Amino acid sequence: MPHTLLEIRGLHQYRGFRHVLRGLDLTIGHAEILGLVGRNGSGKSTLIKTVGGQLAPREGTMLLDGAPYGPQSPAQAREAGVSVIEQDFAVAPEVTVVENMLRHTDLAQAPRQEQLMRGVQVLGRTGFDLDLERPFGELDPAGQALAEVLRVQAEGARLVIFDEVSAVLDDLEISQLHAAARLLRESGCSILHIAHRLEEVTALSDRVAVVRDGVVVEVVDADRAEADDLVRAMLDRGLPERHQAQRPAGREVLTVRGLAADGLAEPVDLTLHGGQVLGVVGLRTSGARDLVLALARQAEAHTDGRVAHVAGRSDDQLEARQSDVLTAGLEGLDEHERLQAAFVRAIEFEMETSNLHAPVKNLSGGDQQKASIASVAETTADVVVLEHPTRGVDVGARTRAYDVVDELVARGKAVVVLTSDLSEVLSMCDRVAVLHQGRVVAVLDTADVDEDVVMDYALTGASAPRRVSREGGRRSAPRH
Numbered sequence: 001m002p003h004t005l006l007e008i009r010g011l012h013q014y015r016g017f018r019h020v021l022r023g024l025d026l027t028i029g030h031a032e033i034l035g036l037v038g039r040n041g042s043g044k045s046t047l048i049k050t051v052g053g054q055l056a057p058r059e060g061t062m063l064l065d066g067a068p069y070g071p072q073s074p075a076q077a078r079e080a081g082v083s084v085i086e087q088d089f090a091v092a093p094e095v096t097v098v099e100n101m102l103r104h105t106d107l108a109q110a111p112r113q114e115q116l117m118r119g120v121q122v123l124g125r126t127g128f129d130l131d132l133e134r135p136f137g138e139l140d141p142a143g144q145a146l147a148e149v150l151r152v153q154a155e156g157a158r159l160v161i162f163d164e165v166s167a168v169l170d171d172l173e174i175s176q177l178h179a180a181a182r183l184l185r186e187s188g189c190s191i192l193h194i195a196h197r198l199e200e201v202t203a204l205s206d207r208v209a210v211v212r213d214g215v216v217v218e219v220v221d222a223d224r225a226e227a228d229d230l231v232r233a234m235l236d237r238g239l240p241e242r243h244q245a246q247r248p249a250g251r252e253v254l255t256v257r258g259l260a261a262d263g264l265a266e267p268v269d270l271t272l273h274g275g276q277v278l279g280v281v282g283l284r285t286s287g288a289r290d291l292v293l294a295l296a297r298q299a300e301a302h303t304d305g306r307v308a309h310v311a312g313r314s315d316d317q318l319e320a321r322q323s324d325v326l327t328a329g330l331e332g333l334d335e336h337e338r339l340q341a342a343f344v345r346a347i348e349f350e351m352e353t354s355n356l357h358a359p360v361k362n363l364s365g366g367d368q369q370k371a372s373i374a375s376v377a378e379t380t381a382d383v384v385v386l387e388h389p390t391r392g393v394d395v396g397a398r399t400r401a402y403d404v405v406d407e408l409v410a411r412g413k414a415v416v417v418l419t420s421d422l423s424e425v426l427s428m429c430d431r432v433a434v435l436h437q438g439r440v441v442a443v444l445d446t447a448d449v450d451e452d453v454v455m456d457y458a459l460t461g462a463s464a465p466r467r468v469s470r471e472g473g474r475r476s477a478p479r480h
């Protein structure tokens with residue numbers, strides 16, 4: 001490992017009464033990208049908040065370049081050279097790229113021309129294709145991530161923390177983020193990269209650290225890291241093998257002809273069958289999400305509103321009690337029975353169970369997402385539409401999310417899943433509709449294709465010629 005930049009020894013941290021970090025040790029080298037993985041609730045965000053100055057360290061030592069480090073605020077952390085790029089970025093939409101870049105520097109209040117001059121300098125070092133005067137809200141998430149990389153550069157960061165930044169990006173956008181991260185590393189900056197998709201973490205990182213129950217249990221070189229070993233270290237067990245039977249198409253639950261929507265270049269014909277899962281994939285500008293929203297609206301109109309649509313965590317859900325969300329759809333329960341049922345569900349999903357009366361927002365990010373998946377498990381709807389159901393969910397609980405989908409289709413429901421995770425499409429869906437530039441360019445049986453074929457359609461609108469194995473198609477490796 002290169003010369004140490006940050007050294008953490010015996011770090012303890014609490015959230016409320018909860019003892020989350022329990023003597024955590026970690027070192028990050030100069031110009032090193034360190035991946036950090038761990039199951040939901042293992043303490044990753046708590047660690048980031050402590051290193052980034054949002055939570056004052058309770059016990060333990062941190063040294064930055066050999067000097068004692070214990071920031072009492074994010075501003076103090078930045079002053080010492082530690083900047084955080086937050087999940088979902090937390091930047092007001094009207095703020096321009098250059099204003100965002102300089103918002104924590106002494107040019108924050110400077111005249112526009114002065115800001116632009118500095119902005120051009122920083123931008124010039126990166127070669128990013130970004131308009132400095134564009135409002136943040138008009139950028140796609142990859143552009144927003146790059147704008148945030150410019151900000152940490154302008155702040156002169158020595159250590160940048162990526163807090164699940166890649167979670168909202170599609171595969172093409174992730175490659176842009178990785179290029180930006182490598183550029184930061186070349187300029188001497190270190191990165192702590194937190195993410196759940198193990199192949200993405202190992203592709204970018206030099207080493208990968210695994211957190212379990214508030215301590216680092218393993219650190220491995222990324223090029224020697226095996227997904228199965230990382231999973232075992234994270235969960236303290238392996239993953240069950242998942243065998244997906246080909247599900248026969250059930251009754252036609254919804255047939256749409258000439259479905260139009262903003263974002264779709266031509267009308268779409270599609271049939272949703274009960275007992276099957278349809279995946280919808282495509283790059284951000286492909287119209288994939290527009291199609292899914294239009295399908296949800298059509299389903300609403302044609303099934304007497306019997307549609308369950310889960311689109312991430314809503315504000316209402318975040319404020320609701322965990323026990324109510326976990327038992328949504330279960331009727332006729334008294335208070336005690338509801339709590340019991342919620343407890344069982346939380347255990348099934350390997351969620352935190354210490355205070356089911358508390359609002360969902362008190363859970364870790366991944367546990368919040370699990371709660372929203374759990375909220376449709378008992379739905380009486382005919383059509384279930386899930387947008388990015390496993391975003392931020394750890395590999396162990398993902399299996400449970402797939403089980404929920406299996407149970408829904410076993411009950412005859414038609415499930416539509418929008419996801420940017422191609423291997424998940426293959427392991428979860430029976431058919432996949434691939435969109436490219438506003439058109440459905442293919443509807444494929446997932447049994448006949450592999451990730452490369454789906455990616456070809458998504459990127460180019462067509463499938464590149466390739467050799468097909470005798471068995472008639474190759475499925476990708478099991479999903480981690």
Ligand SMILES: Nc1ncnc2c1ncn2[C@@H]1O[C@H](COP(=O)(O)OP(=O)(O)OP(=O)(O)O)[C@@H](O)[C@H]1O
Pocket residue numbers: 015016018020038039040041042043044045046047352361362363364365366367392
């Ligand atoms: N505001 C809060 N109040 C009470 N407990 C909290 C709060 N935030 C987090 N916790 C608890 O602290 C523990 C660690 O949470 P943390 O957010 O650090 O996990 P994580 O590893 O980042 O999870 P994820 O992968 O889901 O983001 C969890 O058990 C969580 O329920």
